[in-house]
Amino acid sequence: MDIFVVEGGKRLEGSITVGGAKNAAVAIIPAAILSGDICRIENLPTISDVSVISQILVQLGAKVTQISNSVIEIDSRNLTGFQVSQELAKNMRASYYLLGALLGRFNRARVPMPGGCYFGVRPIDQHLKGFEALGADVGLRDGVVSLNAPNGLKANHIFMDVVSVGATINVMLASVKAEGLTIIENVAKEPHIVDLANFLNSMGADVRGAGTDVIKIRGVKELHGTTYSIIPDQIEAGTYMLAAAATGGDVTVNNIIPKHMECISKKLVEMGVSVYEYDDSIRIIRDGGLKACSVITMPHPGFPTDMQPQMAAVMALASGTSSITEGVWENRFQYIAELVKFGAKADVHGRVATFSGVEQLNGASVKATDLRGGAAMVIAALAAQGESSIREIFHIERGYEQLIDKLVGVGASITRKTVPDPPDKDEK
Numbered sequence: 001m002d003i004f005v006v007e008g009g010k011r012l013e014g015s016i017t018v019g020g021a022k023n024a025a026v027a028i029i030p031a032a033i034l035s036g037d038i039c040r041i042e043n044l045p046t047i048s049d050v051s052v053i054s055q056i057l058v059q060l061g062a063k064v065t066q067i068s069n070s071v072i073e074i075d076s077r078n079l080t081g082f083q084v085s086q087e088l089a090k091n092m093r094a095s096y097y098l099l100g101a102l103l104g105r106f107n108r109a110r111v112p113m114p115g116g117c118y119f120g121v122r123p124i125d126q127h128l129k130g131f132e133a134l135g136a137d138v139g140l141r142d143g144v145v146s147l148n149a150p151n152g153l154k155a156n157h158i159f160m161d162v163v164s165v166g167a168t169i170n171v172m173l174a175s176v177k178a179e180g181l182t183i184i185e186n187v188a189k190e191p192h193i194v195d196l197a198n199f200l201n202s203m204g205a206d207v208r209g210a211g212t213d214v215i216k217i218r219g220v221k222e223l224h225g226t227t228y229s230i231i232p233d234q235i236e237a238g239t240y241m242l243a244a245a246a247t248g249g250d251v252t253v254n255n256i257i258p259k260h261m262e263c264i265s266k267k268l269v270e271m272g273v274s275v276y277e278y279d280d281s282i283r284i285i286r287d288g289g290l291k292a293c294s295v296i297t298m299p300h301p302g303f304p305t306d307m308q309p310q311m312a313a314v315m316a317l318a319s320g321t322s323s324i325t326e327g328v329w330e331n332r333f334q335y336i337a338e339l340v341k342f343g344a345k346a347d348v349h350g351r352v353a354t355f356s357g358v359e360q361l362n363g364a365s366v367k368a369t370d371l372r373g374g375a376a377m378v379i380a381a382l383a384a385q386g387e388s389s390i391r392e393i394f395h396i397e398r399g400y401e402q403l404i405d406k407l408v409g410v411g412a413s414i415t416r417k418t419v420p421d422p423p424d425k426d427e428k
């Protein structure tokens with residue numbers, strides 16, 4: 001197995017450039033098949049989730065050409081498949097965007113229930129409710145979702161019971177070619193929802209209101225190919241901002257949209273960190289101690305749940321008592337059992353975690369419990385005195401491109417090593 005080995009306690013200094021947004025990329029790539037044409041997607045992150053979703057399109061009959069590291073061309077003119085294999089679907093959450101994209105293209109889809117990080121139950125009832133409202137029959141058998149709309153899709157007025165990124169995206173994908181005006185209320189407003197709407201519009205769709213609570217989509221008969229560049233990754237940028245804060249560093253994060261970083265910047269300022277915003281970069285400097293703060297995660301524009309584990313690693317070092325209330329997921333604190341191995345003092349009660357800041361973390365042997373929990377382990381290891389090792393790094397590599405190179409570029413000591421697998425627990 002591969003692990004990261006980190007020699008911590010080094011101040012990060014220099015600049016890091018972030019890549020394209022993972023959660024926009026994994027929606028835009030399947031969305032491209034709605035065009036039945038050639039789409040060129042730029043500023044893609046080089047991460048495993050992007051290669052898995054691209055492989056799904058290839059399996060369905062699309063031609064996907066890697067033009068450069070961050071650019072692909074998707075030719076879906078000859079794509080005819082409408083069934084996604086279990087093998088690929090189980091590797092990632094976003095495989096379920098093929099439900100909306102295939103339904104929108106062919107009026108039918110068969111997609112196994114998706115994989116992805118485990119944060120307690122992850123229902124998809126709002127996705128299915130949206131598809132049904134557009135006229136699809138929904139079936140669920142042996143873990144495979146089947147959608148069929150033999151008479152085509154018809155616009156409807158849909159009210160989401162919960163604010164869901166995935167359901168908003170899936171219903172957008174299914175309705176761009178549905179006949180009439182679809183109105184979706186109580187939608188998610190994350191930057192990647194706006195990015196998807198812009199991408200769909202660049203293919204000739206008529207999507208309005210993305211970024212507000214109500215999205216209106218007037219169905220069009222045909223879409224066409226496009227060239228589109230994905231927005232920068234808010235969460236990757238935030239992760240490096242917090243790594244700078246945790247190590248008492250001075251790091252400029254480039255290729256960002258400062259507006260997307262506001263809730264994270266404001267928390268860092270509350271914690272005593274200096275934050276300087278420029279047109280498309282942000283500089284983080286910490287030369288004093290960290291002060292405790294509290295965070296409640298919420299759908300956008302609230303503090304992103306995808307930043308809470310990384311924030312926990314910083315809170316572990318902040319003087320006083322900090323807290324995180326998880327407002328999105330039922331159970332997103334599994335990583336805390338690993339964080340305490342560095343010497344963090346943390347307690348979890350239901351959806352609230354509290355941290356009594358310690359002066360120093362110490363190197364530890366830990367595992368990544370999930371993608372962002374893994375990022376928190378990297379931040380803690382960078383800040384800790386001594387050597388740390390992080391197992392199960394495949395979680396981290398689903399979402400962070402060239403993590404080692406980027407961190408080494410700002411002075412971190414982090415390497416990837418192959419070590420023997422641990423003995424099977426059941427072996428005698």
Ligand code: EPZ
Nearest residue numbers: 023094122123124125126127162164165166306328329371
């Ligand atoms: C997306 O997951 C992201 N994944 C997650 O990022 C992120 O944590 C999450 O949005 C919230 O921002 C991708 O974009 C691929 P939701 P998603 O539907 O769409 C409940 C990362 O680290 N819900 O917005 O699956 C659900 O249980 C990943 O990059 C329903 O009840 O999240 C949760 O409590 C991890 N019924 C809440 O809504 C539904 O039908 C928000 O989930 C759908 C969701």
